[in-house]
Amino acid sequence: MNLPTLGDWSSFEELARVQETRLDAVLASASRSPFYAARGVPPSLRDAPLTTKADLRDAYPFGLLAVDRTELATYHESSGSTGSPTASYYTQSDWDDLATRYARKHVGIRADDTFLVRTPYALMITGHLAHAAARRAGATVVPADNRSLAMPYARLVRVLHDLDVSVTWSMATETLLWAAAARLAGYSPGADFPALRALFVGGDSLSPARRARIEEIWGVPVVEEYGATEAGSLAGACPEGRLHLWADRVMFEVHTDTDEIRPDGRGRLVVTPLYRDAMPLLRYAIEDEVEVSYRDCACGWWLPDVRILGRTGRVSEATLDEHVFSLPAEYGVLFWRGRVDSGLEIQIEVADRYRAAACADLTASIGDVRVTAVPPGGLVPITRLTSSPDVLKPRSLFGPDEDWDTAHRYY
Numbered sequence: 001m002n003l004p005t006l007g008d009w010s011s012f013e014e015l016a017r018v019q020e021t022r023l024d025a026v027l028a029s030a031s032r033s034p035f036y037a038a039r040g041v042p043p044s045l046r047d048a049p050l051t052t053k054a055d056l057r058d059a060y061p062f063g064l065l066a067v068d069r070t071e072l073a074t075y076h077e078s079s080g081s082t083g084s085p086t087a088s089y090y091t092q093s094d095w096d097d098l099a100t101r102y103a104r105k106h107v108g109i110r111a112d113d114t115f116l117v118r119t120p121y122a123l124m125i126t127g128h129l130a131h132a133a134a135r136r137a138g139a140t141v142v143p144a145d146n147r148s149l150a151m152p153y154a155r156l157v158r159v160l161h162d163l164d165v166s167v168t169w170s171m172a173t174e175t176l177l178w179a180a181a182a183r184l185a186g187y188s189p190g191a192d193f194p195a196l197r198a199l200f201v202g203g204d205s206l207s208p209a210r211r212a213r214i215e216e217i218w219g220v221p222v223v224e225e226y227g228a229t230e231a232g233s234l235a236g237a238c239p240e241g242r243l244h245l246w247a248d249r250v251m252f253e254v255h256t257d258t259d260e261i262r263p264d265g266r267g268r269l270v271v272t273p274l275y276r277d278a279m280p281l282l283r284y285a286i287e288d289e290v291e292v293s294y295r296d297c298a299c300g301w302w303l304p305d306v307r308i309l310g311r312t313g314r315v316s317e318a319t320l321d322e323h324v325f326s327l328p329a330e331y332g333v334l335f336w337r338g339r340v341d342s343g344l345e346i347q348i349e350v351a352d353r354y355r356a357a358a359c360a361d362l363t364a365s366i367g368d369v370r371v372t373a374v375p376p377g378g379l380v381p382i383t384r385l386t387s388s389p390d391v392l393k394p395r396s397l398f399g400p401d402e403d404w405d406t407a408h409r410y411y
């Protein structure tokens with residue numbers, strides 16, 4: 001399979017032709033899955049109805065499978081905390097597309113990199129995406145998961161420092177937790193990790209103020225990535241700092257509030273992967289609110305811009321995040337939480353001497369809000385950042401000095 005690469009086209013018209021060459025194959029591939037065979041594949045993508053998350057759940061586990069099961073390389077489920085699972089699966093050739101899409105960042109992965117993967121490996125695709133991309137580049141991968149008991153923050157900081165980790169992949173929030181844990185371990189994040197050259201982040205909201213704060217703390221660029229377990233990497237940051245959709249590999253559309261499906265504008269993102277064998281998707285509706293626009297960009301990638309607006313609601317996490325991380329850096333506010341009940345309430349973690357100032361500043365900037373403060377450790381417990389609990393394999397036989405009531409733990 002010849003996958004398009006950046007530079008293969010040099011206008012939005014050429015990009016449209018790159019997409020069009022794939023559409024017949026995508027429709028043909030869809031007709032081989034039980035789900036689309038039953039629904040009926042239309043003559044053109046323009047006539048296809050949306051495929052929803054509910055469709056994917058109903059098709060669990062293999063209703064969307066369009067190849068023989070023996071061809072599958074990996075099986076994944078997305079992270080829904082409730083409800084039935086949403087399955088996705090990929091062949092080895094699907095993985096060529098997935099890994100090269102993830103690797104498309106303005107800060108590339110190099111063979112001399114030590115690349116720390118700090119996103120889940122269990123069921124989701126995120127950890128495997130970064131792992132595969134880094135391996136293809138010849139980098140040394142440190143598989144550090146963020147949901148494993150084997151990798152508490154104290155250990156993470158040790159690895160980050162002692163192994164000269166140069167690039168990391170995590171949620172943006174993680175990089176703040178590392179900063180707090182590094183300080184508690186006696187390190188200065190901006191000075192004591194000289195090998196570090198970039199933080200790849202995705203999976204949570206990244207307001208411009210939060211990005212700037214993280215870059216200031218670590219002294220390296222924050223490189224944004226946007227994707228989904230059902231589709232892999234969908235967008236990445238260009239050298240100009242804009243987030244571009246990988247529209248040569250995936251057809252993107254927008255489902256508006258007026259129920260139109262358009263190539264650009266504001267609405268919920270709709271994706272049709274163009275190079276996918278195992279699990280073809282026609283107009284899959286990702287439930288993220290976005291704004292897509294086609295504008296010239298000095299990077300010369302000729303890809304549409306996307307702004308991720310997140311789930312819709314009265315207040316957005318990204319907006320509040322922008323306010324919190326616009327507080328002066330000396331206040332040292334890294335963690336916050338908020339809730340909307342009868343009104344909006346925000347709680348921040350801040351040292352006593354900045355408590356009054358931080359609460360006043362935040363109230364003034366957000367407006368109609370109740371701001372409360374807790375001391376450092378009040379939201380993210382200090383022990384969570386400093387302790388290294390033993391993680392024992394389950395076993396049955398114990399020695400004479402062991403207390404089997406405390407040693408014999410199943411997590």
Ligand SMILES: [Zn+2]
Pocket residue numbers: 238239240241242244297298299300301
């Ligand atoms: Zn650009």
